Amino acid sequence: xxxxxxxxxxxxxxxxxSFAQVSTDAKMNSFIDGLMKKMTMEEKLGQLNLPGSGDxxxxxxxxxxxxxxxxxxxxxxxxxxxxxxxxxxxxEIAVTQSRLKxxxxxxxxxxxxxxxxxxxxxxxxxxxxxKLIEQSARIAAVEATADGICWxxxxxxxxxxxxxxxxxxxxxxxxxxxxxxxxxxxxxxxxGKDLALNNTMMACxxxxxxxxxxxxxxxxxxxxxxxxxxxxxxxxxxKAAIDEGVGSVMTSFNEVDGIPATANKWLMTDLLRTQWGxxxxxxxxxxxxxxxxxHGLGDLKTVSALALKAGVDMDMVGEGFxxxxxxxxxxxxxxxxxxxxxxxRILVAKYQLGLFEDPFRYCDINxxxxxxxxxxxxxxxxxxAAQSFVLLKNQQNVLPLKKTGTVAVIxxxxxxxxxxxxxxxxAADFTKATSxxxxxxxxxxxxxxxxxxxxxNLDADSMYEERATMFGKTLNRDSRPADVMLKEAVEVASxxxxxxxxxxxxxxxxxxxxxxxEIGIPKxxxxxLKELLKTGKPVVLVLFTGRPLTLSWEDKNVPAILNVWFGGxxxxxxxxxxxxxxxxxxxxxxxxxxxxxxxxxLYYNHKNTGRPLPEGKWFQKFVSNYLDxxxxxxxxxxxxxxxxxxxxxxxxxxxxSPKGNQQIKASVTVTNSGSFSGMEVVQLYIRDIVGTVTRPxxxxxxxxxxALKPGESKTVSFDITPEDLKFYNNELKYAWEEGEFQIMxxxxxxxxxxxxxxxxx
Ligand code: BGC
Numbered sequence: 156x157x158x159x160x161x162x163x164x165x166x167x168x169x170x171x172x173s174f175a176q177v178s179t180d181a182k183m184n185s186f187i188d189g190l191m192k193k194m195t196m197e198e199k200l201g202q203l204n205l206p207g208s209g210d211x212x213x214x215x216x217x218x219x220x221x222x223x224x225x226x227x228x229x230x231x232x233x234x235x236x237x238x239x240x241x242x243x244x245x246x247e248i249a250v251t252q253s254r255l256k257x258x259x260x261x262x263x264x265x266x267x268x269x270x271x272x273x274x275x276x277x278x279x280x281x282x283x284x285x286k287l288i289e290q291s292a293r294i295a296a297v298e299a300t301a302d303g304i305c306w307x308x309x310x311x312x313x314x315x316x317x318x319x320x321x322x323x324x325x326x327x328x329x330x331x332x333x334x335x336x337x338x339x340x341x342x343x344x345x346x347g348k349d350l351a352l353n354n355t356m357m358a359c360x361x362x363x364x365x366x367x368x369x370x371x372x373x374x375x376x377x378x379x380x381x382x383x384x385x386x387x388x389x390x391x392x393x394k395a396a397i398d399e400g401v402g403s404v405m406t407s408f409n410e411v412d413g414i415p416a417t418a419n420k421w422l423m424t425d426l427l428r429t430q431w432g433x434x435x436x437x438x439x440x441x442x443x444x445x446x447x448x449x450h451g452l453g454d455l456k457t458v459s460a461l462a463l464k465a466g467v468d469m470d471m472v473g474e475g476f477x478x479x480x481x482x483x484x485x486x487x488x489x490x491x492x493x494x495x496x497x498x499x500r501i502l503v504a505k506y507q508l509g510l511f512e513d514p515f516r517y518c519d520i521n522x523x524x525x526x527x528x529x530x531x532x533x534x535x536x537x538x539x540a541a542q543s544f545v546l547l548k549n550q551q552n553v554l555p556l557k558k559t560g561t562v563a564v565i566x567x568x569x570x571x572x573x574x575x576x577x578x579x580x581x582a583a584d585f586t587k588a589t590s591x592x593x594x595x596x597x598x599x600x601x602x603x604x605x606x607x608x609x610x611x612n613l614d615a616d617s618m619y620e621e622r623a624t625m626f627g628k629t630l631n632r633d634s635r636p637a638d639v640m641l642k643e644a645v646e647v648a649s650x651x652x653x654x655x656x657x658x659x660x661x662x663x664x665x666x667x668x669x670x671x672x673e674i675g676i677p678k679x680x681x682x683x684l685k686e687l688l689k690t691g692k693p694v695v696l697v698l699f700t701g702r703p704l705t706l707s708w709e710d711k712n713v714p715a716i717l718n719v720w721f722g723g724x725x726x727x728x729x730x731x732x733x734x735x736x737x738x739x740x741x742x743x744x745x746x747x748x749x750x751x752x753x754x755x756x757l758y759y760n761h762k763n764t765g766r767p768l769p770e771g772k773w774f775q776k777f778v779s780n781y782l783d784x785x786x787x788x789x790x791x792x793x794x795x796x797x798x799x800x801x802x803x804x805x806x807x808x809x810x811x812s813p814k815g816n817q818q819i820k821a822s823v824t825v826t827n828s829g830s831f832s833g834m835e836v837v838q839l840y841i842r843d844i845v846g847t848v849t850r851p852x853x854x855x856x857x858x859x860x861x862a863l864k865p866g867e868s869k870t871v872s873f874d875i876t877p878e879d880l881k882f883y884n885n886e887l888k889y890a891w892e893e894g895e896f897q898i899m900x901x902x903x904x905x906x907x908x909x910x911x912x913x914x915x916x
Pocket of ligand 1: 308
């Protein structure tokens with residue numbers, strides 16, 4: 156009886172909730188129906204138009220070119236316009252001076268924080284901490300919405316296995332499972348539970364699809380892959396964002412199956428909407444429609460019509476929709492229904508954001524004064540940055556340093572603020588970032604004496620340095636000859652007890668249009684490092700990078716390497732926290748670091764081939780390997796050291812021969828066998844040993860980050876069900892197949908304990 160009552164209440168609650176949803180939807184639909192009835196064709200096309208905002212100076216919105224277009228109803232939204240006053244001014248034009256007073260939507264690339272900048276996404280991923288990642292997105296949304304922005308061109312979830320591609324820095328690395336978890340966490344963080352709140356924003360998952368698979372790692376290059384690889388590997392994180400309810404999707408520049416994504420109906424409609432049930436709107440990437448003429452698909456009118464028909468709703472910057480769709484409609488090349496559908500989706504997004512109710516919802520000047528770059532946000536950013544650092548090597552426990560003695564801090568990135576936030580930090584105020592040198596000084600206290608020398612420029616080639624330090628991220632190129640700088644650095648270093656060599660990439664050596672064909676530390680800096688090592692002092696390489704680098708020489712010769720990516724505005728403090736041991740590093744690589752660039756693409760979840768090299772071997776004739784380098788990575792996916800050490804017990808399995816939909820438990824006991832409290836990311840991998848299609852040698856299927864005191868042990872258990880065994884088969888059906896599986900658990904993808912099970916249907 157009690158159970159009956161409970162069920163009754165549950166079903167009543169469900170019906171009330173769904174009734175409320177239906178009535179909210181009905182209200183919205185009738186509002187939008189009414190509005191659309193009043194709209195002219197030009198006004199409808201205006202909603203599909205997302206022009207660049209140009210350089211609107213505060214106070215000049217009304218007289219600007221954009222102001223005129225907004226008044227004429229030819230603009231649906233603006234992006235990368237910064238500052239709540241400016242945004243309020245243009246919104247005012249839209250809602251007071253345009254005929255139908257439709258509010259604008261304001262977008263921005265808030266990729267890893269707004270003014271409080273968090274680590275670059277690849278660094279965030281190295282935390283393997285979904286709560287922290289969600290929190291970073293939440294703070295980014297709080298700050299951006301306090302400054303007028305309600306739509307975010309993030310998360311970027313493109314799987315990337317080629318570190319030559321500069322945009323690996325903006326994504327979550329090489330793994331579909333980790334990437335999917337992060338995609339979800341970011342969408343939750345940005346969108347919260349209610350998009351209409353004044354501190355939540357609409358997310359935009361990008362770049363749909365396969366942008367990370369550009370041939371040769373050259374940005375914007377051709378992409379081509381089988382459907383089975385797409386579904387099993389590259390598409391998963393986009394789908395995860397859709398499943399989490401992301402409000403919008405951005406197209407990618409590349410082609411998919413020979414058709415640019417932006418005109419690809421299979422991708423934009425059949426898969427995205429019909430199969431995956433996406434209900435939001437699709438925006439192009441920057442001038443992606445226009446660029447389809449270069450791809451060879453026809454003139455602007457033709458490609459604009461193709462994009463609309465494929466399922467694209469909003470045209471970023473190129474104005475192909477605005478200027479050609481009316482003519483295409485007259486010629487019968489597109490239908491009114493297609494234009495209406497796109498227009499409706501944009502209006503729905505604005506409605507969901509609460510813009511019709513209050514177009515100034517995100518323009519609260521008081522919030523912008525108190526909620527941006529707050530002490531609390533910066534504190535979180537510092538903590539997250541420290542969690543993102545990956546200790547790659549620590550011979551004879553050079554690290555952590557004691558807070559005494561003399562420390563030489565050397566290198567072109569040691570005393571620099573503007574590069575700390577990393578690529579895509581459009582809202583950052585670089586002057587507020589903390590350099591490594593400043594952070595070290597403040598954290599260490601007065602018992603440590605710091606000596607500093609720049610030691611070298613970023614690169615010997617000044618033109619290269621110029622290309623790699625754009626957008627105000629200068630390294631203040633030193634005009635002294637290289638040998639003079641080197642000599643000074645060696646002199647300074649000789650007076651120290653320990654040397655911190657702060658080297659690597661500049662912020663803009665990764666990011667958009669920053670592909671590299673060599674992916675080492677620039678030679679000039681390597682030369683500096685060699686000279687520093689010759690002093691005989693212990694050297695710690697504090698490495699800045701936005702991509703996996705080739706570090707074979709450094710790994711062989713430098714006693715300690717701490718990879719700090721680009722940690723955001725609080726980088727300096729976070730580096731100091733880890734260097735002096737206030738925080739024990741726990742980051743794990745979300746991407747494989749190759750030994751050399753010739754091994755690329757190198758990723759842990761590869762296939763076995765018909766002629767695999769036996770594990771631990773190299774070289775064998777007529778098997779899949781190289782003459783000049785082993786198949787091993789330098790640092791495998793999931794790798795990262797700690798100041799402590801963790802030992803793993805053998806795996807315990809609750810049932811070695813499960814059947815059907817049973818659930819089994821795989822457990823290990825992890826012990827902190829060192830002398831520091833620390834955190835460890837325990838990783839579960841599964842190999843499907845026999846399949847109807849070839850299967851990867853291992854796939855990440857779960858992970859848990861645990862904290863352990865010295866001597867402490869914890870048992871970590873993973874529940875495994877057939878859901879974890881599913882994959883897309885040759886008919887692209889998502890299903891599992893019975894047979895043998897290898898269950899692996901460890902602290903990285905290479906060093907695992909393993910056990911075999913047999914799972915029957
Ligand atoms: C990038 C996108 C970005 C857009 C708007 C494009 O060049 O590919 O990632 O969101 O610009 O700034």
